[in-house]
Amino acid sequence: MVLKLSDYKTEVHNDWCPGCGDFGIVNAIQMALAxxxxxxxxxxxxxGIGCSGKxxxxxxxxxxxxxxxxxxxxxxxxxxxxxxxxIVAAGGDGDGLGIGAGHFVAAGRRNVDLTYIIFDNxxxxxxxxxxxxxxxxxxxxxxxxxxxxxxxxxPIGLAVASGFTFVARGYSYDVRHLKDLIxxxxxHKGLAFLDVLQPCPTYNDINTRDWxxxxxxxxxxxxxxxxxxxxxxxxxxxxxxxxxxxxxxNEKLSQALIKSLEWGDKIPLGIFYKNEIITEYGxxxxxxxxxxxENPPVMQKISSNGKPITDISKLLDSLQx
Amino acid sequence: MANxxxxxxxxGPQGSGVETAxxxxxxxxxxxxxxxxxxxxxxxNIKGEHSYFTVRVSDKKIxxxxxxxxxxxxxxxxxxxRHADELVSGGAIIYDSDIxxxxxxxxxxxxxxxxxxxxxxxxTKKKNYTVSGLLDLIKENGVNLYPVSFxxxxxxxxxxxxxxxLKGMIRMFxxxxxxxxxxxxxxxxxxLFESIELIFGKKQKIAEINKQxxxxxxxxxxxxxxxxxHSLAEISKQSDTILxxxxxxxxxxxxICGCRFQAYYPITPASDESVFLxxxxxxxxxxxxxxxxxxxxxxxxxxxxxxxxxxxxxxxRSSTSTSGPGFSLMSESLGWAGINEVPVVITLYQxxxxxxxxxxRHGQEDLMFAINAGHGEFPKIVYASGDIEESFYDxxxxxxFSDIFxxxxxxxxxxxxxxxxxxxxxxDPTKLKIERGKLLDxxxxxxxxxFAHTEDGISPRSKLGLENGIFWNTGDESDEFGHITxxxxxxxxxxxxxLSRFSQILKDIPKEDxxxxxxxxxxxxxxxxxxxxxxxxxIDMLKKENINxxxxxxxxxxxxxxxxxxxxxxxxxxxIDIEANATGQLGLLLKQNLGREIDHHVLKxxxxxxTCTEIYDSIKKILANKEQKKVILTHGA
Ligand SMILES: Cc1ncc(C[n+]2csc(CCOP(=O)(O)OP(=O)(O)O)c2C)c(N)n1
Ligand code: SF4
Ligand SMILES: [Mg+2]
Numbered sequence: 001m002v003l004k005l006s007d008y009k010t011e012v013h014n015d016w017c018p019g020c021g022d023f024g025i026v027n028a029i030q031m032a033l034a035x036x037x038x039x040x041x042x043x044x045x046x047x048g049i050g051c052s053g054k055x056x057x058x059x060x061x062x063x064x065x066x067x068x069x070x071x072x073x074x075x076x077x078x079x080x081x082x083x084x085x086x087i088v089a090a091g092g093d094g095d096g097l098g099i100g101a102g103h104f105v106a107a108g109r110r111n112v113d114l115t116y117i118i119f120d121n122x123x124x125x126x127x128x129x130x131x132x133x134x135x136x137x138x139x140x141x142x143x144x145x146x147x148x149x150x151x152x153x154x155p156i157g158l159a160v161a162s163g164f165t166f167v168a169r170g171y172s173y174d175v176r177h178l179k180d181l182i183x184x185x186x187x188h189k190g191l192a193f194l195d196v197l198q199p200c201p202t203y204n205d206i207n208t209r210d211w212x213x214x215x216x217x218x219x220x221x222x223x224x225x226x227x228x229x230x231x232x233x234x235x236x237x238x239x240x241x242x243x244x245x246x247x248x249x250n251e252k253l254s255q256a257l258i259k260s261l262e263w264g265d266k267i268p269l270g271i272f273y274k275n276e277i278i279t280e281y282g283x284x285x286x287x288x289x290x291x292x293x294e295n296p297p298v299m300q301k302i303s304s305n306g307k308p309i310t311d312i313s314k315l316l317d318s319l320q321x
Numbered sequence: 322m323a324n325x326x327x328x329x330x331x332x333g334p335q336g337s338g339v340e341t342a343x344x345x346x347x348x349x350x351x352x353x354x355x356x357x358x359x360x361x362x363x364x365x366n367i368k369g370e371h372s373y374f375t376v377r378v379s380d381k382k383i384x385x386x387x388x389x390x391x392x393x394x395x396x397x398x399x400x401x402x403r404h405a406d407e408l409v410s411g412g413a414i415i416y417d418s419d420i421x422x423x424x425x426x427x428x429x430x431x432x433x434x435x436x437x438x439x440x441x442x443x444x445t446k447k448k449n450y451t452v453s454g455l456l457d458l459i460k461e462n463g464v465n466l467y468p469v470s471f472x473x474x475x476x477x478x479x480x481x482x483x484x485x486x487l488k489g490m491i492r493m494f495x496x497x498x499x500x501x502x503x504x505x506x507x508x509x510x511x512x513l514f515e516s517i518e519l520i521f522g523k524k525q526k527i528a529e530i531n532k533q534x535x536x537x538x539x540x541x542x543x544x545x546x547x548x549x550x551h552s553l554a555e556i557s558k559q560s561d562t563i564l565x566x567x568x569x570x571x572x573x574x575x576x577i578c579g580c581r582f583q584a585y586y587p588i589t590p591a592s593d594e595s596v597f598l599x600x601x602x603x604x605x606x607x608x609x610x611x612x613x614x615x616x617x618x619x620x621x622x623x624x625x626x627x628x629x630x631x632x633x634x635x636x637x638r639s640s641t642s643t644s645g646p647g648f649s650l651m652s653e654s655l656g657w658a659g660i661n662e663v664p665v666v667i668t669l670y671q672x673x674x675x676x677x678x679x680x681x682r683h684g685q686e687d688l689m690f691a692i693n694a695g696h697g698e699f700p701k702i703v704y705a706s707g708d709i710e711e712s713f714y715d716x717x718x719x720x721x722f723s724d725i726f727x728x729x730x731x732x733x734x735x736x737x738x739x740x741x742x743x744x745x746x747x748x749d750p751t752k753l754k755i756e757r758g759k760l761l762d763x764x765x766x767x768x769x770x771x772f773a774h775t776e777d778g779i780s781p782r783s784k785l786g787l788e789n790g791i792f793w794n795t796g797d798e799s800d801e802f803g804h805i806t807x808x809x810x811x812x813x814x815x816x817x818x819x820l821s822r823f824s825q826i827l828k829d830i831p832k833e834d835x836x837x838x839x840x841x842x843x844x845x846x847x848x849x850x851x852x853x854x855x856x857x858x859x860i861d862m863l864k865k866e867n868i869n870x871x872x873x874x875x876x877x878x879x880x881x882x883x884x885x886x887x888x889x890x891x892x893x894x895x896x897i898d899i900e901a902n903a904t905g906q907l908g909l910l911l912k913q914n915l916g917r918e919i920d921h922h923v924l925k926x927x928x929x930x931x932t933c934t935e936i937y938d939s940i941k942k943i944l945a946n947k948e949q950k951k952v953i954l955t956h957g958a
Contacts, residue, residue: 012804041788046631049796057793057804062785064634065795065805066627067657073619073627074634080615081582081632081639082786103627106620289602289613297637298786300612302579303755308717310577310612311605316747319563321351 005034012057019209021172021198022051025119026058028175029088032182033061038086046075048091048100050126051200052119055090069100072107072116076281079114082298083282086186087114094124097133097153107191108162112281115185115192116164118155119172121200122207129203142205156260159193160253160273165280166192167256167273171229172199173209177269184271190280197229197267214265232259232270241275249275325355325380327391327506327551330407331498332373332400334430335366338495341520342394343374344742345499348516350378351564351744353508354556358383358854359742360930362957365589365680370430371399373958376742380556384708384854388934388956391551392506394498396471398423398452399431402439403958405455410463413549414456415501417494418468425450467505467546471497478537493534500535504542507552513539561747567739568593570709570748571668571732574716575640576604576614577750580666582639584617584628589681590739591642591670622647626654626667633658633665634794636760636784638720640666645674645687648731652694655729659699661794661803662772662780662819664723664730664758668716671735673928682928683736685850685901689909691731692879700822702726703879705733707837707853710745712738715876717753718834725758725829726822727779733878737851737901737930758782764789770801774814778821823880835877836885844944845871845893847886847919849878849907851930852899858933863940870897870940875907883914890917897943899923899936922951929957 008030016022033043043061047053049068056063062085066074075089096104096118107116122141124130129143133153140147159167166188170178178196185192199209214227232239237259241252256273279287286292303309329346333339340361347357358377364370377386389409395401395416402425408414425436440450448454460466471494479487496517503513514532521528572594575583585595599616606612619625625641632639643651648669658665669691673684691703702722706712712734723730759781771792773780780801783790793803798815800806827835839860846856853874860870873889875882890896898908898919903926908919923939925931931954939952 010804039788041786041791044785054805057795060791062791063793063803064631064785065793065797067653067796070623070627070654073624074631077582077584077617077628077631077633077639078635078785079631080617080628081637082635085635085786102620103624106624285615289615291610292613292615295610295612297581297613297615297632297639298635298784300579300581300637301606301609302581302612302638304607306754306756308577308579308750308753308755309607309609310579310750311607312573312576312748312750314605315573315601316563319565319569320747321348321558321562321564321744 003034003037003040005030007040008033008060010058010060014058016051016054017202019201020051021121021200022055022119024172024175024178025117025196025198026055028170028178028182029055029090030059031175031179032186033059035179036183036186042084043086043088044078046071046078046087046089048095050092050095050124052090052092052125053095069095069098070103071095072100072103075114076107076110076112079112080281080285081296083113083293083296088186089114089116091118092125092132093118093120093122093134093155094132097155097158101133104158105162108159108164110281111163111165111191111278113190115182115194117182117194117196119198120155120195121198121204123200123203125200125203139206141203143203154260155195156272157257160256160260163278164193165190165275165278166271168193168271169195169197169269171197171212171226171269173212174226174229174269177231181271188274189276190278228265229267229269232268232272237270239271239274241277244277325378325553326383327553328375328377328387328389329392329502330373330375330390330404331394331495332371332404333397333495334368334399335363335370335372336368337396338492339372339374342495342499343376344520345496345513345516346502347376347742348519348564349503349508349512350376350553351562352512352516352558353553354558355380355553356383357564357742357744358385360386360737361740362929363681371403373400373404378553383858385858385933386930388932392502394502396494396498399428401452401455402428402431403435405459408459408464411550413465413467413505414459415467415469415498415505417471419470419472421451421453421456421468423452465549467501469501474538474541478534481537482533487530490530493531496531496534497538500538501542504539505546505549507549507554509555510536510539512555562744563747564742564744565709567709567741568597570706570712571642571716571734572597573748574713576601577753578638578717578720579755580614580638580640580720581612582615582629582632582637584619584625584641585643586619586622586625586647588644588647590672590736591644591647591668593739594642594668594670622650623654626651626665629665630654630658630663633663634785640668642668642670644670644672645690646677648687648691648694655701656695656697656699657796658729659695659701660796660798660819662727664727666719666723666730666732668732668734670739671733673926679928681736683901683930684926684928685735685852686926688733688849688878688902688906691733694731698816698820700726700728700819700826701879702728702730702826702877703733704730705850705876705878706738707850707874707876709738709741709743710748713748714753721754721756722826722830724760725756726826727758727782728822733850735851735901760784761787761790771803772799772801772815772818774801774818777825778818779825826880827882830877832885835882836889837874837876838889839872839874841873841889841893842869842871843893844895844897844940845873845890846897846899847873847875847907847911848899849875852901855931855933855936856899859936859940862933862937868944878910881910881914886911887915890915895920897921897923897940901925901931921949923954924951925954927955927957932956
């Protein structure tokens with residue numbers, strides 16, 4: 001059955017502020033699912049807590065709105081138990097890089113085959129605009145009483161350093177490009193990270209839509225140009241690790257790190273790094289549990305007529321005195 | 322031969338093979354037909370600090386340790402300093418004669434607090450602060466001394482076998498000690514060799530050397546110490562007996578009941594269970610391809626419970642296992658599982674707190690915490706097992722409860738259970754049922770609502786991946802679909818729906834699974850968890866003196882089976898609450914739910930498990946003096 005974009009939408013009232021960048025991200029996720037024609041019941045959107053956390057309620061697939069900072073833990077558990085699911089985890093920058101930063105790093109090391117999207121708005125939207133981990137040192141967004149006293153975290157750099165095997169950046173107002181990135185991320189075999197620049201018109205008066213457009217606020221026509229943003233793929237940049245060679249790997253990692261430091265007048269979008277040579281977690285499990293992929297936890301029969309069918313008699317024999 | 326009941330103890334620095342020695346000893350005794358109850362005590366340390374293992378051996382069913390030690394093996398001075406006074410008159414100490422002159426000040430692991438207590442004690446007895454000082458003292462108390470030069474034995478063996486390398490193998494002191502003990506106790510050597518073979522298993526070379534040494538030491542003992550009055554001859558073995566370790570009960574339970582996902586973060590005394598599950602991750606399934614338990618070591622306990630919930634949402638039976646510090650981190654997620662009605666099992670191996678507390682010691686201090694964990698009001702089950710055998714069957718029940726009532730279940734275990742090694746009847750999986758409640762395998766209509774209101778308040782449960790079964794979850798209050806709502810009317814309905822689970826649980830869990838009564842008497846003990854063993858043994862001891870004391874073991878602790886407990890206690894005049902904590906938490910629950918005061922408390926919070934001797938003594942004290950409202954137990958080094 002071919003599914004339409006509208007099939008992936010719920011009727012839940014969306015209470016994001018008008019003009020919020022989050023709308024574009026939800027649209028891009030829905031478009032990606034529709035384009036890939038993923039059966040609705042085979043996909044699950046996990047989300048954290050924040051404005052961004054509400055995302056799962058707007059998408060007509062399984063939707064699991066978890067706890068602040070914990071989205072990756074729930075999502076990985078579900079994927080490991082049921083590897084057939086297409087899983088997209090979504091959450092705020094505070095959620096993923098502040099309270100959930102430990103899980104972010106650990107998830108990278110595991111490389112479970114799922115897609116993680118951070119809605120990067122520089123603020124804690126839902127709690128009224130405090131500084132998020134991506135806000136730059138010394139910046140003062142409008143609801144901060146004093147300038148930010150913390151240095152910012154570099155999401156792309158952190159993802160690369162933590163072992164994510166697909167690392168990319170999108171922009172919430174370039175929905176088509178973002179949709180393509182999401183499709184590439186879902187198709188990637190391993191843990192994919194997407195840092196999505198998301199203007200929060202309500203609290204972040206620095207990284208606004210106009211700022212990304214590189215224009216004065218009044219200059220409407222220029223908004224679509226996103227002058228500060230450019231696409232890595234347009235520059236001949238090759239993010240892919242092709243060979244199982246340390247030298248190439250190190251080169252690709254360092255080029256991604258260097259690119260991740262670009263900010264200000266020239267901000268790169270697109271895929272920074274992609275490595276399918278590093279095995280995805282399910283394959284690592286299959287190395288020790290040979291039939292894990294054919295018979296993962298969710299497929300296993302555990303009883304027959306209400307009686308257990310697991311046979312532990314050999315183990316009990318070894319304890320017999 | 323009648324009434325064998327001896328207690329054997331071995332001590333030594335951590336890393337010196339105390340545990341292996343105790344394993345060999347326990348196995349030999351079990352194979353010779355005896356019931357065994359062993360318990361390990363150790364520091365939060367890897368190498369060097371003092372650890373010891375006490376193994377009680379009897380020809381009757383036993384459930385606990387006693388205070389007295391019959392035979393002690395000491396290959397270091399610290400064991401003698403710390404434990405010599407536990408030896409009974411007529412008992413024996415086998416010790417390395419090379420350590421006789423060691424003074425307390427030479428043993429740097431002997432902490433200042435203990436040292437000064439010991440010095441005071443030795444002063445009153447007019448003995449010097451040396452190993453021989455203590456040995457003199459216990460000799461006067463009727464303990465038989467069996468000095469053995471451990472190095473001398475190695476030298477002898479080295480010469481006999483023409484293998485000079487053996488001389489320096491002090492790592493084998495443990496096996497040497499066991500072998501001498503078994504010779505002293507007139508045990509047949511056949512069991513000794515077989516047990517060594519079993520325990521060293523695949524390491525054929527090491528097994529061989531150890532067998533040589535065992536043979537040599539065993540013969541040395543039988544020749545040199547032929548007259549020790551206690552004896553462990555082979556008796557007829559009960560068929561279907563196994564020797565099982567603390568963490569294995571819940572692990573086997575998980576394998577059998579179909580738990581296929583366990584996430585954990587390392588912590589004593591819980592992680593042994595997870596490591597055991599992972600070591601046996603591939604499972605044999607009757608008439609089907611092999612199954613598996615996926616065990617994930619996570620970055621912290623928050624992740625462990627998060628992954629467990631994520632996995633449970635796919636319909637997979639899932640659990641995590643932890644101790645107090647980890648459980649503290651899990652409490653926010655527990656509420657999420659509660660509001661979203663997700664069945665997960667948390668196996669909570671308690672230890673003493675607060676905070677890191679005594680990380681490797683025992684305690685039952687987390688009852689109130691387990692009951693109250695997580696903010697807000699939501700249904701959960703807190704269920705406690707009394708011994709290792711029970712924990713196997715209970716694990717399975719916990720998963721059933723969790724699936725049937727769609728609630729998180731906290732299965733209470735503890736350090737005492739975790740570090741015990743006991744004989745019990747071979748576990749019988751055929752006694753178990755697997756009940757998954759309203760979990761759906763198929764949905765044909767397209768109007769599914771995960772939190773649909775139903776007559777009994779429990780909604781049919783879909784799982785991630787099921788066609789037509791799409792649902793939403795959120796930690797916010799939600800409607801029947803699982804979408805966020807702040808509507809006051811829906812809020813009320815949803816709260817009532819979830820909380821109606823409490824009465825369901827009390828109604829549907831069989832009474833005998835809620836409270837186990839060994840009969841009530843004028844004086845009746847109430848307790849929960851691992852105190853069961855020492856209580857049962859103490860009751861037996863009292864019975865021999867025609868003193869009858871009742872016992873209620875409360876297994877379902879939340880929701881509290883108020884009416885059931887009330888009916889049991891109806892004619893009980895005096896309630897004695899026995900718990901391994903300082904505040905008498907079960908007592909508080911009784912007061913809260915039944916409005917009944919506890920008459921006497923027997924409490925222990927030194928971090929050491931109770932012995933039956935202590936409970937016996939404390940009950941005698943209470944019977945003799947009704948004013949004795951609280952007895953605090955202190956036995957154990
Ligand atoms: C444990 C915990 N602490 C604090 C909060 C309050 N809280 C809700 S949303 C939020 C921050 C959200 O910021 P971000 O993750 O960046 O998401 P955004 O709203 O910007 O999309 C916080 C701190 C919470 N829900 N849970
Ligand atoms: S506060 Fe910011 S992030 Fe949140 S909905 Fe409003 S605009 Fe969007
Ligand atoms: Mg944010």
